[in-house]
Amino acid sequence: MANGVQGVHDIETRCFIDNKFVEAKETFAIHNPSNGELTARISQADVDLVDSAVDAAEAAGPAWAALDSSTRAECLNRLADLLIAHTQQFCWLEAISVGKVVTFYPAEIQWAANVLRYNAGLAREIHGETSMATAGFLNMTIRQPYGACGAICPWNGPLIAIALKAGPALVTGNTLILKPSEKSPLTALYMGKLIIDAGFPPGVFNIVPGHGRVTGAAIASHMRIRKLAFTGSTATGRIVKKLAAESNLKNVTLELGGKSPLIVFPDADLEETAAMAAFSIAYNSGQICIASSRVYVHESIIDKFVGLYVAQLKKAMGKAGDALNPTTTHAPQADALQYERIMAYIDGANKEGAKLVTGGKRIGVQGYFVEPTVFLNPGQSSTINREEVFGPVASVNTFVSEEEVLKLANDTEYGLYASVFTKDLNRALKFAKQLESGMVGVNCTSPTMPFDLPFGGSKQSGEGRECALQALHAWTETKTVMIKL
Ligand code: NAD
Numbered sequence: 001m002a003n004g005v006q007g008v009h010d011i012e013t014r015c016f017i018d019n020k021f022v023e024a025k026e027t028f029a030i031h032n033p034s035n036g037e038l039t040a041r042i043s044q045a046d047v048d049l050v051d052s053a054v055d056a057a058e059a060a061g062p063a064w065a066a067l068d069s070s071t072r073a074e075c076l077n078r079l080a081d082l083l084i085a086h087t088q089q090f091c092w093l094e095a096i097s098v099g100k101v102v103t104f105y106p107a108e109i110q111w112a113a114n115v116l117r118y119n120a121g122l123a124r125e126i127h128g129e130t131s132m133a134t135a136g137f138l139n140m141t142i143r144q145p146y147g148a149c150g151a152i153c154p155w156n157g158p159l160i161a162i163a164l165k166a167g168p169a170l171v172t173g174n175t176l177i178l179k180p181s182e183k184s185p186l187t188a189l190y191m192g193k194l195i196i197d198a199g200f201p202p203g204v205f206n207i208v209p210g211h212g213r214v215t216g217a218a219i220a221s222h223m224r225i226r227k228l229a230f231t232g233s234t235a236t237g238r239i240v241k242k243l244a245a246e247s248n249l250k251n252v253t254l255e256l257g258g259k260s261p262l263i264v265f266p267d268a269d270l271e272e273t274a275a276m277a278a279f280s281i282a283y284n285s286g287q288i289c290i291a292s293s294r295v296y297v298h299e300s301i302i303d304k305f306v307g308l309y310v311a312q313l314k315k316a317m318g319k320a321g322d323a324l325n326p327t328t329t330h331a332p333q334a335d336a337l338q339y340e341r342i343m344a345y346i347d348g349a350n351k352e353g354a355k356l357v358t359g360g361k362r363i364g365v366q367g368y369f370v371e372p373t374v375f376l377n378p379g380q381s382s383t384i385n386r387e388e389v390f391g392p393v394a395s396v397n398t399f400v401s402e403e404e405v406l407k408l409a410n411d412t413e414y415g416l417y418a419s420v421f422t423k424d425l426n427r428a429l430k431f432a433k434q435l436e437s438g439m440v441g442v443n444c445t446s447p448t449m450p451f452d453l454p455f456g457g458s459k460q461s462g463e464g465r466e467c468a469l470q471a472l473h474a475w476t477e478t479k480t481v482m483i484k485l
Pocket of ligand 1: 152153154155156157179180181182210211212213215216217220231232233234235236237239240255256257258288289290388390416456457461462
């Protein structure tokens, strides 16, 4: 078997607490999704280990928060450099745990490093306001860190998810207890060594692997964690928010699932639109929250568009194979559970009578590979049009009028990302305004996103925003100070 990474075989399986690696009493298994073989057994942080991480984070907090913010930024910049320097190692670890293909993953590592550096650059922007409106007073607000915070991450973009949380959390002076997904703990734990090398003091950045119902629940319900940032499914987000409310009413930000509409008008450049729409659902084998999984096409161009879209989708996914093989472009789904979920959605759509245009089957007998799959006009109320599949599966639906398609696109409880393709500026702006979504792409779609502007969802796709100054605000509390003159 060809191996696209060289000379790296280092797997860390222990929790990382107070800059030390710690064994847990229990372990859990992860498997290589390219072949189903056991990859490693990982420590599962229980309530006691989460408590130890909180102790360490609390102890480290005051000194970390008292540093000049540029000193905290230097640690983040060094960590970014170390991520890049260990690209080969990260590629290997992600390939054997969640099946990230080695030819594509360096771009995500670069992305994660950029997020850390961007947040380091915001170190001097942690500002409050002043007011002279009250006679005889000079009043002000200051933005202060929460202290020991929690972060719970998904597996589909492991290092990016970590960077999006750790960057703003740490530069603003918080300390962190971060739980990677049980599907993708290897890169997070390997990062432990780099956290030490980057100069983070003990206790500032702790990593506790484990399943959600054990480790995640211990974080979400912890009485001394005052802020929690969660990224994952809407169903889990609801549980986490409940645990937070029922414990100490900690501040929670939620980045949740999506069922993103992409609208194509006849005046759009159809070839370019089909390529972008296909890449959006092909990227990471459809395992991305902002994937354009609901495509709406004007009835006058439906046949032409479907032909272009299916061809581009097959091209974008390319060759299925071992994620370590440098010629592979089509990644496996992350694990058996994810694979079975996707196949159940395809089965359900077939049973509901949706017209299958392409795909629908497993590829090969080893590993968890799903053909790129397209259903045509399954019906607005069909499950495939309403629920997040998180795989290379899209529906293409026809529409007639602007009013109709706006209604169809907004007819969902999700609101993460929406796209409209048209050359008519008025129409583009009208849709940008009226689409019920945290992010709207005009003549572009996901994974396009600028990190210097907020990222997040409306409706049941989330609460709060990541990226940009809004992230600094999310990781700090406002205090109002009244000064009598
Ligand atoms: P998930 O909800 O299954 O798990 C997310 C995290 O929550 C994991 O770390 C998991 O261990 C933890 N968890 C599970 N049960 C828990 C519990 N009871 N208490 C505390 N923590 C618990 O999601 P996933 O399968 O890891 O990720 C895919 C989902 O994430 C998709 O819905 C996708 O759309 C969403 N996602 C959203 C964004 C975004 O920015 N909006 C980004 C990436 C992924």
